Amino acid sequence: MKYFIDQLQQKIEEKDSRICVGLDPHLNLLPEKVLAAELLEDLEANQKEIAAAVLTFNKNIIDAVADMTAVVKPQMAFYEKLGIPGMETLWQTMAYAKTKDLIVLLDGKRNDIGSTAGAYAEAYLENKKTEIDSITINPYLGSDGILPFLRNKERGAFALLRTSNPSAVELQDLKLADGRTVYQAVGDFLRDLGSDYLGECGYSNLAAVVGATYPKELKEIRAQLDSVFFLIPGFGAQGGGASDIKAGFDSYGRGAVVNSSRGINFAYRKEEYAHFGADNYAKAARAAAEKMKKEINEVLR
Numbered sequence: 001m002k003y004f005i006d007q008l009q010q011k012i013e014e015k016d017s018r019i020c021v022g023l024d025p026h027l028n029l030l031p032e033k034v035l036a037a038e039l040l041e042d043l044e045a046n047q048k049e050i051a052a053a054v055l056t057f058n059k060n061i062i063d064a065v066a067d068m069t070a071v072v073k074p075q076m077a078f079y080e081k082l083g084i085p086g087m088e089t090l091w092q093t094m095a096y097a098k099t100k101d102l103i104v105l106l107d108g109k110r111n112d113i114g115s116t117a118g119a120y121a122e123a124y125l126e127n128k129k130t131e132i133d134s135i136t137i138n139p140y141l142g143s144d145g146i147l148p149f150l151r152n153k154e155r156g157a158f159a160l161l162r163t164s165n166p167s168a169v170e171l172q173d174l175k176l177a178d179g180r181t182v183y184q185a186v187g188d189f190l191r192d193l194g195s196d197y198l199g200e201c202g203y204s205n206l207a208a209v210v211g212a213t214y215p216k217e218l219k220e221i222r223a224q225l226d227s228v229f230f231l232i233p234g235f236g237a238q239g240g241g242a243s244d245i246k247a248g249f250d251s252y253g254r255g256a257v258v259n260s261s262r263g264i265n266f267a268y269r270k271e272e273y274a275h276f277g278a279d280n281y282a283k284a285a286r287a288a289a290e291k292m293k294k295e296i297n298e299v300l301r
């Protein structure tokens with residue numbers, strides 16, 4: 001039995017790639033060749049066709065980036081909004097990613113009281129038929145809501161620690177009576193809870209999400225938590241760049257993976273990759289993924 005976090009770190013090193021490709025099918029950004037714009041005029045009536053288009057798009061993106069990423073991260077919201085056909089597309093996308101030997105991180109931000117968290121864990125991390133290696137969770141219900149997600153040591157959980165959005169500061173930066181911020185307290189809590197789930201690589205199966213858009217906090221959190229692996233979203237579309245995420249890694253260039261969703265999926269819409277043309281969106285995505293991979297490796301060298 002190999003711990004989830006060891007599987008992840010090993011695959012990152014094999015591919016020498018610290019990127020995570022988000023699979024967030026923003027419908028209004030899909031190329032016309034894949035999804036005819038008129039179908040979006042009635043989302044409910046056209047759920048089936050739209051979900052089929054999303055699956056085609058995802059498969060082409062996965063084919064284009066499979067050799068240069070260790071992880072893909074589908075965000076559930078984009079599939080849930082397409083009803084049952086959307087959920088089928090989500091599961092088919094994850095199964096397809098597994099055929100390419102990728103690690104699947106399902107972005108669902110799940111959690112609840114202990115007994116319900118247990119049901120989520122059974123649904124996503126303990127069902128032998130699922131193609132999911134890990135899931136994002138919200139840690140704010142405390143340990144009984146988190147521990148069920150750690151029962152299966154071959155799979156892992158990424159708890160929100162310091163998010164990338166502008167309003168992250170509103171609650172996460174509040175000061176506690178002991179002088180720590182809320183996110184620092186959450187960090188200490190996650191490190192302690194995860195210490196019973198350490199893999200051979202020195203990181204825990206209980207990982208954390210820290211946004212690329214707050215480099216100062218990222219640096220501080222890395223110094224605080226040496227056994228917590230980070231998912232760092234916010235690269236590209238939200239403004240984060242390679243120099244911003246550098247401090248999220250340890251001195252060996254380990255311990256983190258950086259997500260980009262729109263910046264890779266819809267690279268064909270950017271001036272830099274426009275020469276590929278909308279029909280070659282997958283080639284544009286590959287070029288953007290390659291650039292991101294290189295930029296991160298260079299900044300860590």
Ligand SMILES: O=C(O)c1cc(=O)[nH]c(=O)n1[C@@H]1O[C@H](COP(=O)(O)O)[C@@H](O)[C@H]1O
Binds near residue numbers: 075107163233260
């Ligand atoms: O948990 C996440 O993945 C997440 C946490 C966070 O703090 N910020 C954040 O952007 N995300 C997710 O990361 C992805 C970022 O997408 P892009 O901004 O298109 O690269 C989306 O799926 C977000 O839901």
